[in-house]
Amino acid sequence: MASLQPRFLTLPLIFIIIIISSSGHANAVPRVTFPLESPGRPFTLFTLPDVYNTTTLLLSDDEETLFVGARDAVLSLNISKAGSLQLSKKIDWSPTENDLRDCTMKGTTETDCPNFVRVLQVLNSTHMFACGTFAFSPRCSYISSEQFSLAASPSGKTEEGRGRCPYNPYHKNTAITVGGELYTATVADYRGNRPVISRHLSEGDHVDMKLDDTAGWLEDPTFISSTYIPSEEKVYFFFSEMGREYDFIDKFTVSRVAQVCTSDVGGQRTLQRRWTTFTKAQLLCQARDELPYNVLQDITTLRPSEGASEDDTLFYGIFSSQWSVNSGRSAVCVFSLRAIKAVFAGNYKVLNRDTLKWSSRMQEKIANPGECGLHNASDNALRFVKENFLADKSVSPANQGLTLVSPDQRYSNIAAQRVKGAHGREYTVLYLLTESGYLHKAVLLEGRAHIIEEIQVLRQPQRVKNLLLSVSKGAVLVGSSEGVASVPVSNCSHYWSCGECVLARDPFCAWDPTRRVCARVSSIKDQAGQDVDGGNVSKVCNTFTTLVPRGRGSIVTGAPPRVLVSVFLKEVVRLRCVLSSQLAQLRWERPGGELSPDIYMQEDRGNLSFLATPTTLGTYMCQAVENGFTQTLVVYEVRQKDDFTLRPTSKSPTRIPEPGRETTTRPKIETTPNAIEKKPTMEKTQKPTLSATVSPVGPNATHAPADGSTNMPQLETRTSYLKELVAVSVLLVICICALLLVAAYSLRKSYRSRTVPRLPSLHRDPGTTEGGTHQEREALRGNSPQLDKHNGQKSPNTPSNGVSNGSNGHLPNIPI
Known part of the structure; x- marks a missing residue:
C-alpha cells in the first residue's frame, strides 16, 4: 500500500491491513548501553538550585553561548570550552503576586502559573526576543544582547504575547526569526482552540500576517517545528492535525508540512493581511504493506553538503502511530526538499465550504497555490487559492521506506549531522532522545540503521524536552526539567581493542595502529582502521600488528x-x-x-x-x-x-x-x-x-x-x-x-609407688606422728642406720637396706 487515499480505502480494508500487517524491516537495537553516571560515557549536567524547566534552547551564531529559557528565568551559559556549561548571566522574569492570584482563580493549578519561557530567538546583532506563558497571560520582551537584560520595546509598551506564545506550558509551539521578523505557529486563546500561523514585528511595507479565520485551514493541529530555506524564500512549518480528507474514520491524525513566502503581504481586497501563499501537504511515513506512522513527534533539518544544491536539504522526522499494532514504537523517516517542492507544484484538492469535504476533481487552474507573489493576484485567483491549499499527493520518504524503527522505545526528539569517516566518505548520524530519558546515537548505512550506543541522560521521563546539536563543540545539548546536559558526540577511548573499535562502527572513531588506541579520526595521522559499512574486523585489524586489548596507558597481553x-x-x-x-x-x-x-x-x-x-x-x-x-x-x-x-x-x-563492590568474606x-x-x-x-x-x-x-x-x-x-x-x-x-612424655612419666611414678612398703599403723607411740617415728621416716628415705634387732643399737656389720623394722621386730621378706 503506497499511500492512504480515501477513495480506495474502506473501513473493512483497514481492519484487514491491521491483521495481516507485519514488520518487513529489521528493528534497530543499541549495541552498547551506558546507564546513568556510567564511567564509560561521562557528560556534563548544569543545574541551578532555584531554576527549573530549562527546556528552551538557543545557540548563538558562533556557538560560544547557549541561551536557555526556563521557568521565571532566562540564562546565558558559556560553552566555549568543550564539555563545559558555565553560567554567565541570569535574568529573573516572573509574574507578580496579582498575576499568580488571577491565574489560580481561573482554575489553573499553581504549578502551571509561573512564566515558562517558550520563545527565545535572536532578532539582530543587538537584541533578542523572548516570550513566556506568564501565568496563562502570554507576554514577550526584548533582551539586550550586550547587557543580557530585559529591554523596553520601541513603543515603550508591554509586548503582547497572544499569537506568539501558548497560554498553557504543555501546548507545543514553534518560532523562527527571518530578517528581524518573528514567524510563529501556536494557539491564540486560553483553551487552545484557535491555532494560528502568523508573522510579527514587521516593519515598513511588510505587515503582520496570519491565517484566514475561515474553517478548514488548520484542524486541531499540534505544531512541531519550523525552518527557513533562503533559496526558496519560504518558511516551512511541520505539525500534526486531524485529516478531514479521510472520511472512513472519525478522527484520523495526519502529519503535515506547510509553507508561506516571506514576501507575502496579503491581498489587496481578498485575504487582506492574510496569507496568500499558505499551502499544506501530507507527510507519509509508511513502509510497504504496513500501516503508516501518522503522528509527527519531532523533525530536524539537515542542510546539504558544501557545494550541493539546496534541494538536497533533508528533513528527518520522528513518527509514532495511533494504531494499536504499532503501539509503543517509533519510526524515523526522511523527506527531501525536492520531493516537497514537487508535491506543492502539483494538483490540489478542492474544499467544499458548505460540507467541508475535500475532493480531488480536476478543474482549471486559475493560479498556482503556494507560489510567491500571489498578493498581487486578482480576487478571482485569490478565491481559488483560498479553496485549494491542500496538495493532492502526499510527500513520500526519500528512500521509499522507514529509515529506522525502534522496537520498544518511543522517541521524542531528534538531531542530525554529517560526519566524514576515516576514508573520506560521509555518514549521517542521528541523535534520538527517548521518552524514558536515553539518548540513542545511530549511523545510517545502506538500507538500514545501526544504533551505536544508548546513554541515559535523564532520571525521569519528561513531557517537554529540547534537543540541540553543536557541531563545532562536538556536543549534544539536552534541555529538560532536570537541567541542561552536554553529551559528547563520541567517546572513542571506551573501545579497548582494534576489534571492539571496528565493531562499534562509529564514524567518529578509528583504530590508530601507531598508538594502538581507538581515537577520533581527526587525531589519527597515519592509516586509520575503520569499517563503518561492514564492521569487518579481520579485514581491518589483520593489516596491523596484532589484535590486542589495551590497558590504561600500556599494552597488555592479548x-x-x-x-x-x-x-x-x-x-x-x-x-x-x-x-x-x-x-x-x-x-x-x-x-x-x-x-x-x-x-x-x-x-x-x-x-x-x-x-x-x-x-x-x-x-x-x-x-x-x-x-x-x-x-x-x-x-x-x-x-x-x-x-x-x-x-x-x-x-x-x-x-x-565485582569491580566497585567490597566483600567482607x-x-x-x-x-x-x-x-x-x-x-x-x-x-x-x-x-x-x-x-x-x-x-x-x-x-x-x-x-x-x-x-x-x-x-x-x-x-x-x-x-x-x-x-x-x-x-x-x-x-x-x-x-x-x-603428651607421650607426660604419659610415660606418670606410668613410671605409678609403678615406683607400688614397690614401696607401707608401715603398719598399730602400737604407735603417742609422741609419733601419722607418718611413723623419725627413725622410720629416715629409714623410708634410705638414710636410717641399721639397728640391732636385740637391743636397738646400730649393727656395724649390717648394711642398710632402706626399710624399717616391722611391728614384730623382723624385716618383711620383700625382694628389691
Whole structure:
C-alpha cells in the first residue's frame, strides 16, 4: 500500500491491513548501553538550585553561548570550552503576586502559573526576543544582547504575547526569526482552540500576517517545528492535525508540512493581511504493506553538503502511530526538499465550504497555490487559492521506506549531522532522545540503521524536552526539567581493542595502529582502521600488528584471562560471562568435547551451570561472536579440590568480587599460582564480567544468582593454605610428643609407688606422728642406720637396706 487515499480505502480494508500487517524491516537495537553516571560515557549536567524547566534552547551564531529559557528565568551559559556549561548571566522574569492570584482563580493549578519561557530567538546583532506563558497571560520582551537584560520595546509598551506564545506550558509551539521578523505557529486563546500561523514585528511595507479565520485551514493541529530555506524564500512549518480528507474514520491524525513566502503581504481586497501563499501537504511515513506512522513527534533539518544544491536539504522526522499494532514504537523517516517542492507544484484538492469535504476533481487552474507573489493576484485567483491549499499527493520518504524503527522505545526528539569517516566518505548520524530519558546515537548505512550506543541522560521521563546539536563543540545539548546536559558526540577511548573499535562502527572513531588506541579520526595521522559499512574486523585489524586489548596507558597481553575454579565433586558449578555488546552471541566451548544439554544448562544471561563430576572437570571457554568475528573472553579451569581443603560452611554462594563492590568474606574460588594478578581498571562496559560460583548439592544447597550488573573482568589470586597446614602439623606433632612424655612419666611414678612398703599403723607411740617415728621416716628415705634387732643399737656389720623394722621386730621378706 503506497499511500492512504480515501477513495480506495474502506473501513473493512483497514481492519484487514491491521491483521495481516507485519514488520518487513529489521528493528534497530543499541549495541552498547551506558546507564546513568556510567564511567564509560561521562557528560556534563548544569543545574541551578532555584531554576527549573530549562527546556528552551538557543545557540548563538558562533556557538560560544547557549541561551536557555526556563521557568521565571532566562540564562546565558558559556560553552566555549568543550564539555563545559558555565553560567554567565541570569535574568529573573516572573509574574507578580496579582498575576499568580488571577491565574489560580481561573482554575489553573499553581504549578502551571509561573512564566515558562517558550520563545527565545535572536532578532539582530543587538537584541533578542523572548516570550513566556506568564501565568496563562502570554507576554514577550526584548533582551539586550550586550547587557543580557530585559529591554523596553520601541513603543515603550508591554509586548503582547497572544499569537506568539501558548497560554498553557504543555501546548507545543514553534518560532523562527527571518530578517528581524518573528514567524510563529501556536494557539491564540486560553483553551487552545484557535491555532494560528502568523508573522510579527514587521516593519515598513511588510505587515503582520496570519491565517484566514475561515474553517478548514488548520484542524486541531499540534505544531512541531519550523525552518527557513533562503533559496526558496519560504518558511516551512511541520505539525500534526486531524485529516478531514479521510472520511472512513472519525478522527484520523495526519502529519503535515506547510509553507508561506516571506514576501507575502496579503491581498489587496481578498485575504487582506492574510496569507496568500499558505499551502499544506501530507507527510507519509509508511513502509510497504504496513500501516503508516501518522503522528509527527519531532523533525530536524539537515542542510546539504558544501557545494550541493539546496534541494538536497533533508528533513528527518520522528513518527509514532495511533494504531494499536504499532503501539509503543517509533519510526524515523526522511523527506527531501525536492520531493516537497514537487508535491506543492502539483494538483490540489478542492474544499467544499458548505460540507467541508475535500475532493480531488480536476478543474482549471486559475493560479498556482503556494507560489510567491500571489498578493498581487486578482480576487478571482485569490478565491481559488483560498479553496485549494491542500496538495493532492502526499510527500513520500526519500528512500521509499522507514529509515529506522525502534522496537520498544518511543522517541521524542531528534538531531542530525554529517560526519566524514576515516576514508573520506560521509555518514549521517542521528541523535534520538527517548521518552524514558536515553539518548540513542545511530549511523545510517545502506538500507538500514545501526544504533551505536544508548546513554541515559535523564532520571525521569519528561513531557517537554529540547534537543540541540553543536557541531563545532562536538556536543549534544539536552534541555529538560532536570537541567541542561552536554553529551559528547563520541567517546572513542571506551573501545579497548582494534576489534571492539571496528565493531562499534562509529564514524567518529578509528583504530590508530601507531598508538594502538581507538581515537577520533581527526587525531589519527597515519592509516586509520575503520569499517563503518561492514564492521569487518579481520579485514581491518589483520593489516596491523596484532589484535590486542589495551590497558590504561600500556599494552597488555592479548591472551584471554584464565580463572581456576576449585570444586568438590557433587557440587553445582556456575560460570559467568556477560557480553558488553547486545549484538554479539555468547557461546561456551570445551576442548575435545561437546556441551550436552542433558548435562549443561546455559541460562538466558549466559551463565553456564553443571554438576561437578570427574567427567565435567576441565577447561571451558566463553566466546563472543559478532558480525562473523569470534573472540575468547575468558577461560575457566575447573578442578577438584584436595582432600585437606575444608568444605565451605556458608550456605551463601561465593563468587569473584565485582569491580566497585567490597566483600567482607574471603572468596572461595582459587586460581593457579601463575594466574594473572594484575587487576584491570577499565570502565564498566569495556569487557565482559567473568565469575564462577560453586554450591554444594543437598537439601540446604543454594545456587549463586546470575548477577550481570557489571561487564568488567575482575581476577584475584586466591590465598594458599599450605604454610598454615604445615605449621598446624608441626604443632600437632609437638603436642603429641609432649603428651607421650607426660604419659610415660606418670606410668613410671605409678609403678615406683607400688614397690614401696607401707608401715603398719598399730602400737604407735603417742609422741609419733601419722607418718611413723623419725627413725622410720629416715629409714623410708634410705638414710636410717641399721639397728640391732636385740637391743636397738646400730649393727656395724649390717648394711642398710632402706626399710624399717616391722611391728614384730623382723624385716618383711620383700625382694628389691
